[in-house]
Amino acid sequence: MVEPAVPAAGSGADADDPLNVLRRELGALHLHAGNPSLRRIANKIGAGVISHTTIGAVLRCSKVPGWGQLELVVECLGGDVEMFRGWWKAAVVVGRTGAPATGTGTDGISAGGLVDDLPVEGRAFPTTAFPTSVDGTGWIPAVASPVDEQALADADRLDLISAQETRTHPRRDGTQQEADQLRASVMELRLQNSALRAEVENRERRIGQLLEVVHEHWPVDGICLTGHGGAVWSVAFSPDGQLLASGSDDGTVRLWDPATGAPTGRPLIGHDDEVGSVVFSRDGRLLASAGFDGSMRLWNPTTGAPVGRPLVGHDGAVWSVVFSPDGQQLASAGYDGSVRLWDPATGAQVGQPLIGHHGAVGSVGFSPDGRLLASGGFDGKVRLWDPVTGSPAGRPLIGHDGAVRSVVFSPNGRLLASGGFDGKVRLWMPDTSTAITRPLIGHHYTVMSVVFSPNGRLLASGGLDSRVRFWDSGSGAQLAQPVSGHSGPVRSVVFSPDGRLLASGSDDQSVRLRSARHLGVEPRFIG
Structure with missing residues (x-):
């Protein structure tokens, strides 16, 4: 028998709380994946990496889970990791800044709630990857809460800290611990490489622009490369x-x-x-x-x-x-x-x-x-x-x-x-x-x-x-x-x-x- 992973989400303002959004989307993903048992998910991730009880806690999402654990579950179920990272980050930001999960903020917008009148470009997280119904499509709007840029930066750092804390925790033996440490280092490198790739692309574009100016000043017949003897x-x-x-x-x-x-x-x-x-x-x-x-x-x-x-x-x-x-x-x-x-x-x-x-x-x-x-x-x-x-x-x-x-x-x-x-x-x-x-x-x-x-x-x-x-x-x-x-x-x-x-x-x-x-x-x- 398949264990029920996620209880029914709340309604009204409570349903719009970032943690409830994360819980609801995890439930939809679990359903979309065929409701696999917790033990089956644990076995697919790998023996000893994460227990089935921890997977159950992640899916029930009674509190914000560690990103390392959440990422493993989302990857195993075939979900969009970056999309879930956005939902997780929103829940972390609200939790760390003390923003109310429901109610009205100073700007008159439901703090932590879903903003239904935002334009498409303002809606941060598409739900087309795993619709909650057979023909369901649409967008989850951006989470509006009275947080500043520093809070968002803190959430970014929490991504890495949470992953390291949850993945380097000693488990059954030294081999497992080493594997978890390597996994955490890989995640850190991914974050670094993403930033490096963007910088490399920017610099390559600039190089191309500069070289185009240089090439325009070449002679019409071009430049001659000599060195061969035939x-x-x-x-x-x-x-x-x-x-x-x-x-x-x-x-x-x-x-x-x-x-x-x-x-x-x-x-x-x-x-x-x-x-x-x-x-x-x-x-x-x-x-x-x-x-x-x-x-x-x-x-x-x-x-x-x-x-x-x-x-x-x-x-x-x-x-x-x-x-x-x-x-x-x-x-x-x-x-x-x-x-x-x-x-x-x-x-x-x-x-x-x-x-x-x-x-x-x-x-x-x-x-x-x-x-x-x-x-x-x-x-x-x-x-x-x-x-x-x-x-x-x-x-x-x-x-x-x-x-x-x-x-x-x-x-x-x-x-x-x-x-x-x-x-x-x-x-x-x-x-x-x-x-x-x-x-x-x-x-x-x-x-x-x-x-x-x-x-x-x-x-x-x-x-x-x-x-x-x-x-x-x-x-x-x-x-x-x-x-x-x-x-x-x-x-x-x-x-x-x-x-x-x-x-x-x-x-x-x-x-x-x-x-x-x-x-x-x-x-x-x-x-």
Whole structure:
């Protein structure tokens, strides 16, 4: 038989007392969770953490419980911890300041009561998470009581003090006590981290604003990053935009600070030949490079140290490498005509090579949801694969009059762009394997790289004509004038994650960084 956890709440002004509000919401939460027994709740929380009698006292709420105990119960029942923390704090404030639970305060408002005429923005605690009836919705208004800011600050400190007092109390043995102490320290860290995150976000916004001013004063052709001793084949931004990686004919990978253009750390040395592709994992913890020596290498971008052994399996140069969105797979392609999948955690190859192209494969790219893998081949075809089964997904995309050198999905996955030796850029619908516009014509020679802006509205392409061109991904129309600045073919282009910068790598051994404001494209296309 299930013990009744909560007695019926009072009515009238008494029902509006913060403690009664907390008691009522606990009852609704307990009911919503299926009225589990107190022993069942205790077992779910964990043996020895909190007794079933204490859980009963928390749910009956005859007095304000300790926050540590209340948090455990609310989490176990699947409630909104932050919402209950607000109700608990209101009850603590009223209790500590001596504010009357009912009656009228000096301002003519029911002290500690519910203010029914407050506007929506003044109502502090939404009840939609656990309605008290099947179709019940609405808001619990803010608790009005004659308390000052100091009392609220005291309640904030009580959060932590109560948690420490209730969770560090010695229980059955030293192991349990240590666990409770760790739990209290975790809670304290959560509170600290919440404040730190807000401060970090504020500072990052300010940094972005300041850098935008700096970038506006860069030359129209951007700033030139030099240091490589050979052509730059590939450039890639880290997910947070704090690093820019480049891979070169000189066999090295270099890291740069895109805010200043200064090199970061020493060159990453390991490949015995040209580096044809670099890419960051989505969480930014790994950097992968592919070399003409037939290997791929993983690096820690923070320290520059290699991670694990080289990934070897291709017969010949590896021209393209890319992480899956979840970081669980790494795809590669190259001269031997195969597409291969790897486990970056172990360096082991996953499944059999994906075979379908007749000739070398110049580029691979995952869709944003990770369900498709695209490959562009020297046979002029773009192929789609299921990366889980390794099977082809749909028909080959045929339209290029020569080798396909670059493929990339749009940020929403609805479009796929490709560039090739025929100097054309094409847009496809991967779901139907059909082209959606006529070829985008403007480059005079091979298109080596295509990339979408962060919002997907703009497509940039870099080619052997030393130009970077811009296209409306919706209509296929060319936007603005092509940008130059390089004295040799452009082999790679990429937007920063926030869209404020465009980086390009060239045979002139340099990387160029340009402010998006100097591209001559309307801001709505970059966003």
